[in-house]
Amino acid sequence: MTNTPLLSLQDLRFRWPRAEHDCLTIPHFELHAGETLFLRGPSGAGKSTLLSLLAGVLTASQGQVSLLGQDWRKLGTARRDRHRADHVGYIFQQFNLLPYRSALDNVLLPCGFSARRRERAGQPREAAQALLARMGLSAQDWQRKASELSVGQQQRVAAARALIGAPELVIADEPTSAMDEALRDAFMTLLLEACAAAGSALLFVSHDARLASAFQRQLDLAAINEAKAGL
Numbered sequence: 001m002t003n004t005p006l007l008s009l010q011d012l013r014f015r016w017p018r019a020e021h022d023c024l025t026i027p028h029f030e031l032h033a034g035e036t037l038f039l040r041g042p043s044g045a046g047k048s049t050l051l052s053l054l055a056g057v058l059t060a061s062q063g064q065v066s067l068l069g070q071d072w073r074k075l076g077t078a079r080r081d082r083h084r085a086d087h088v089g090y091i092f093q094q095f096n097l098l099p100y101r102s103a104l105d106n107v108l109l110p111c112g113f114s115a116r117r118r119e120r121a122g123q124p125r126e127a128a129q130a131l132l133a134r135m136g137l138s139a140q141d142w143q144r145k146a147s148e149l150s151v152g153q154q155q156r157v158a159a160a161r162a163l164i165g166a167p168e169l170v171i172a173d174e175p176t177s178a179m180d181e182a183l184r185d186a187f188m189t190l191l192l193e194a195c196a197a198a199g200s201a202l203l204f205v206s207h208d209a210r211l212a213s214a215f216q217r218q219l220d221l222a223a224i225n226e227a228k229a230g231l
């Protein structure tokens with residue numbers, strides 16, 4: 001085993017088109033295999049932007065961002081999409097489920113994009129059902145269209161989709177924002193347990209400081225970002 005971090009970022013500089021200032025200037029950041037990290041920062045600080053850079057959805061204007069030792073900028077679009085599908089599960093702020101597909105089909109999507117995830121899932125259908133059950137969705141709900149599920153159920157489907165095929169990295173962008181306290185606490189326990197069971201690292205963004213203590217590491221984006229937020 002090498003000591004290569006799962007994620008590494010060096011001398012990153014990122015500016016949105018037409019913006020007058022850098023959104024992010026981060027000299028260094030690392031996340032290790034299996035690690036759980038809580039990332040906080042005020043609204044507009046650049047948390048979602050950073051997640052997109054780490055997942056290779058955006059590429060940096062300067063600097064290096066690598067996942068499993070692979071620099072995102074050295075990959076063309078198709079290979080970038082493959083690398084992401086193989087190794088990253090993403091829980092979006094707005095879930096991004098396919099509304100007319102069933103909960104089960106939504107969870108199976110990454111296995112359609114990535115042979116590696118499909119293989120790691122073993123029997124994908126059974127794996128998807130097990131994840132949905134673990135997330136507290138009943139067998140009846142598995143066949144319901146995503147658009148017919150409650151917001152809390154949709155968030156749990158999105159989590160199951162991110163976890164299928166045990167990607168090395170799970171990224172969660174404010175996944176509990178639409179949940180009440182009881183559901184949120186149950187969801188956090190499930191998510192952390194499922195990541196531990198899969199050996200996935202978890203990079204979790206939230207404004208809710210009460211969740212932070214469940215993570216191995218906590219980080220304020222302002223502590224690593226040298227760009228002047230809000231200018």
Ligand SMILES: Nc1ncnc2c1ncn2[C@@H]1O[C@H](COP(=O)(O)OP(=O)(O)OP(=O)(O)O)[C@@H](O)[C@H]1O
Nearest residue numbers: 016017019023041042043044045046047048049050
């Ligand atoms: N697609 C985009 N095009 C141009 N500017 C953008 C885009 N997305 C975000 N920004 C800008 O980048 C900055 C950081 O936004 P970002 O969404 O990353 O912050 P955040 O910390 O995730 O905020 P929040 O906590 O409110 O979700 C903001 O100034 C925002 O206006």
